[in-house]
Amino acid sequence: MEKESKNYTTISIPTPLAKKIKERIKGTGFTSLSSYVTYVLREIISSDREENEEAFTKEDEEKVRDRLRALGYLE
Amino acid sequence: MIKPHGGQLVDRNVKKKDVDLEGYKTFEISTNTSEDILNIANGIFSPLKGFLCKNDLNNILNEKRLENDTPWTIPILIDFDKNDIKDIKEGDKVLLTNKETGITSVLDVEEIQSYDKKSIAQNVYKTQDVNHPGVANIYNMKEKLIGGKITVYDTKVREYDKYNLTPKETRFLFKEKGWRDIVAFQTRNPPHIGHEYVQKTALTFVDGIFINPIIGKKKSGDFTDDVILASYDTLMKHYYLKERAVMSILRTSMKYAGPREAIHHAIMRKNFGCTHFIVGRDHAGVGNYYGPYDAHDIFAEFPDLGIVPLFFRSFSRCTKCDSVVNDKICPHDQKYHINFAGKKIREILRNGQVPSEDMMRKEVSETILKFDKTFVE
Ligand SMILES: [Zn+2]
Numbered sequence: 330m331e332k333e334s335k336n337y338t339t340i341s342i343p344t345p346l347a348k349k350i351k352e353r354i355k356g357t358g359f360t361s362l363s364s365y366v367t368y369v370l371r372e373i374i375s376s377d378r379e380e381n382e383e384a385f386t387k388e389d390e391e392k393v394r395d396r397l398r399a400l401g402y403l404e
Numbered sequence: 405m406i407k408p409h410g411g412q413l414v415d416r417n418v419k420k421k422d423v424d425l426e427g428y429k430t431f432e433i434s435t436n437t438s439e440d441i442l443n444i445a446n447g448i449f450s451p452l453k454g455f456l457c458k459n460d461l462n463n464i465l466n467e468k469r470l471e472n473d474t475p476w477t478i479p480i481l482i483d484f485d486k487n488d489i490k491d492i493k494e495g496d497k498v499l500l501t502n503k504e505t506g507i508t509s510v511l512d513v514e515e516i517q518s519y520d521k522k523s524i525a526q527n528v529y530k531t532q533d534v535n536h537p538g539v540a541n542i543y544n545m546k547e548k549l550i551g552g553k554i555t556v557y558d559t560k561v562r563e564y565d566k567y568n569l570t571p572k573e574t575r576f577l578f579k580e581k582g583w584r585d586i587v588a589f590q591t592r593n594p595p596h597i598g599h600e601y602v603q604k605t606a607l608t609f610v611d612g613i614f615i616n617p618i619i620g621k622k623k624s625g626d627f628t629d630d631v632i633l634a635s636y637d638t639l640m641k642h643y644y645l646k647e648r649a650v651m652s653i654l655r656t657s658m659k660y661a662g663p664r665e666a667i668h669h670a671i672m673r674k675n676f677g678c679t680h681f682i683v684g685r686d687h688a689g690v691g692n693y694y695g696p697y698d699a700h701d702i703f704a705e706f707p708d709l710g711i712v713p714l715f716f717r718s719f720s721r722c723t724k725c726d727s728v729v730n731d732k733i734c735p736h737d738q739k740y741h742i743n744f745a746g747k748k749i750r751e752i753l754r755n756g757q758v759p760s761e762d763m764m765r766k767e768v769s770e771t772i773l774k775f776d777k778t779f780v781e
Pocket of ligand 1: 721722723725726729734735736740
């Protein structure tokens with residue numbers, strides 16, 4: 330990534346760590362330090378498995394429940 | 405409940421009264437495009453709120469991600485004839501309607517752009533061959549794209565609507581059923597024994613299965629929608645626990661984009677609330693454009709997809725094991741194996757005959773054979 334691109338930014342990590350990672354990704358599908366670090370960071374950022382609570386109003390909820398009952402999906 | 409893709413379930417449905425839609429230029433759009441709009445409005449395509457603008461489109465083609473780095477592999481586009489929109493400028497709103505879906509929707513014209521069809525074909529379909537049905541569709545599109553948010557004001561009740569649940573409804577349903585881990589199964593065919601085996605193998609390790617057939621425009625020779633739904637109804641009635649299996653339809657066109665479409669299929673199921681997604685051999689493939697396991701390999705590019713793929717390589721009946729097996733669990737030679745060739749089963753049914761019960765449940769075959777029109781012409 331010699332060329333400056335608005336899609337990428339440069340970050341600094343300690344050189345010994347970079348060396349270790351380079352060793353580690355030899356023979357794997359990762360073609361560069363950057364692609365490996367991107368992969369790991371994406372993995373970490375998405376592992377935030379915070380529960381998602383649907384913002385249902387009471388009225389909404391009743392409507393959905395009624396329809397699911399009418400169609401036989403709920404008893 | 406798993407978070408929708410991108411973090412929030414999109415809802416672009418608005419009750420009609422509060423706006424005056426008179427005066428907007430109106431376009432009668434294709435049924436396929438209107439189904440894309442409904443899928444956006446109902447959150448099936450979350451986080452998309454409309455049709456793609458240039459930056460997102462380019463990023464999808466080059467990086468398989470939206471501009472904000474969220475995984476997204478299939479461009480969702482609306483095309484216009486340049487003469488039809490010569491008076492339309494960015495900042496306008498246009499009304500989009502379709503008779504079949506009864507849709508009334510508004511598109512905010514955020515960006516009007518020309519585009520490179522060959523680049524879309526090559527990046528999405530990995531080929532520029534017009535014989536590829538997805539590529540042919542791209543080449544048949546009109547010259548201009550409009551990017552921008554959509555809002556749906558009205559739609560009508562259609563055939564199969566009793567099987568048609570929105571992500572809001574499936575998420576509520578799964579919660580009511582007490583399901584946490586849910587595996588989704590994508591299909592375009594009536595179930596044979598091999599499908600049932602895959603579904604039940606996956607179901608064994610989760611709380612419930614969501615069977616989600618794609619309904620809509622198909623190739624000639626495919627099973628009709630009626631046949632697919634009735635055959636699953638029959639299978640589920642006789643061979644599944646009611647509290648462990650749910651079926652509802654997905655109205656969207658097949659793109660036959662192989663690996664990229666496998667990711668798209670997984671994202672839609674994540675939005676329905678599923679945590680796992682079954683990916684078979686040559687998922688969403690056509691002809692010989694993709695390797696049989698390209699649709700497995702592509703998942704390695706998305707550590708942040710948020711839904712777990714379950715890969716199945718093969719399954720067949722082994723006469724030595726006397727059961728349905730896959731290549732990981734059966735040590736026996738090929739000569740003991742009978743494959744579940746969809747083609748062969750289709751041929752038998754086409755001749756009005758009943759496939760062997762090793763291939764298809766008797767109740768399912770009987771259900772299929774009751775139909776006058778089994779296949780799309
Ligand atoms: Zn065996």
